[in-house]
Amino acid sequence: xxxxxxxxPRDVASGVVGGPERRVDIVALASGDEERNARWKNxxxxxxxxxxxxxxxxxAAVIALFEETGGPLHSFRFRDWSDFSSAASAxxxxxxxxxxxxxxxxxxxEFQLVKRYxxxxxxxxxxxxxxxxxxxxxxxxxxxxxxxxxxxxxxxxSFLSPPDPGVVITAGFLFDVPVRFDTQxxxxxxxxxxxxxxxxxxxxPEIQLIEVRE
Numbered sequence: 001x002x003x004x005x006x007x008x009p010r011d012v013a014s015g016v017v018g019g020p021e022r023r024v025d026i027v028a029l030a031s032g033d034e035e036r037n038a039r040w041k042n043x044x045x046x047x048x049x050x051x052x053x054x055x056x057x058x059x060a061a062v063i064a065l066f067e068e069t070g071g072p073l074h075s076f077r078f079r080d081w082s083d084f085s086s087a088a089s090a091x092x093x094x095x096x097x098x099x100x101x102x103x104x105x106x107x108x109x110e111f112q113l114v115k116r117y118x119x120x121x122x123x124x125x126x127x128x129x130x131x132x133x134x135x136x137x138x139x140x141x142x143x144x145x146x147x148x149x150x151x152x153x154x155x156x157x158s159f160l161s162p163p164d165p166g167v168v169i170t171a172g173f174l175f176d177v178p179v180r181f182d183t184q185x186x187x188x189x190x191x192x193x194x195x196x197x198x199x200x201x202x203x204x205p206e207i208q209l210i211e212v213r214e
Contacts, residue, residue, distance in 0.1 A: 003153065003178060003214060004069055007077040008049070009061045014081050015054065018047030018209070042125070042213070045080065045177055049207035059188060062207060066186055075212045077129055077176035086115055086127075086172045094172030096138035101171055104139075104163025111169050113155035127175045128155040128214065134174040139167050182208040 020043040027035045053059050069076055084090055086098035101111040113127040113135070135150045136143060137157060148159045155175075163169055188205050 001073055001075070003075045003212075005077065005153065006065065006068065007079070007176065008065060008179070008209070009058065010079050012049060012052035012054075012058050012062060013079045015052030016047045016049050016081075016209075017051045018045065019080075019082065020045050043123075044213075045179075045211040046182065047078070047080075047179070047209040049209055050205050053205070053207070056190075059205075063186060063188075066181055069181065071184060072181045075178050075180040075214070078179040078209060080177050084176070085174055094134060094136060094174060096136035096143045096172050097141055097170045098172035099170060101157065101169045104165055104167035104169065106165045107162050109159045109162040111157045111159075113150075113157065113171055113173060113175070115175075126155065127173065129153070129176045129178050130155055131174040131176060136172040138170045139163055141168070141170070178212050178214060179209045180212050182210040 022043050023039040025037045025039055029035065049062065053062065065076065082090065085092065086094045088098075099113070099115055101114060102108070113130055114124045115127055117123040117125065130150060130152055132152045135157070137148050137150075138144060147161065148157055150157050157169075157171060183206070186205055186207060
């Protein structure tokens with residue numbers, strides 16, 4: 001299995017239903033109190049892409065990707081239109097100061113792209129699939145046009161020279177979610193589609209996708 005740098009059809013992705021999932025064990029005690037234990041350290045996203053299928057062309061594009069990736073064998077890029085930017089709002093263009101990656105120590109030259117959620121006890125999500133050409137980097141708030149590079153398959157930012165001690169490294173970017181098909185088959189029902197618009201009957205196929213951690 002491997003990651004294939006392919007993208008799930010973005011027009012279809014705009015109609016997908018899904019989002020982050022957490023696994024928490026909740027035990028109700030005899031006193032009426034609860035004990036809660038997080039089974040997962042990180043959230044995991046899942047989606048049903050069937051809701052994005054609106055035409056036979058959409059279906060053909062998804063089936064082509066399913067075949068190319070060997071079904072659930074290989075992972076690929078997926079654009080979660082509800083959360084794809086380092087900015088606080090998905091509709092806002094990224095800025096080089098959006099997310100803090102770390103502080104220089106004079107020795108470390110690589111920093112992982114992350115996105116913070118919340119303020120009181122922020123959750124740090126590692127971003128491993130930034131979109132090529134969208135990453136911006138700043139040192140102490142000053143945008144850097146050169147002197148660094150980013151690996152678009154790992155989300156690691158590398159500096160030619162380690163940032164000086166105390167220097168704050170920040171970045172802005174767009175990103176995709178690495179996912180795979182979470183199904184062994186796509187059961188199509190062509191009765192859903194009709195040559196006469198609005199006359200389709202039948203069911204839309206379920207096309208389950210799930211985030212992978214590599």
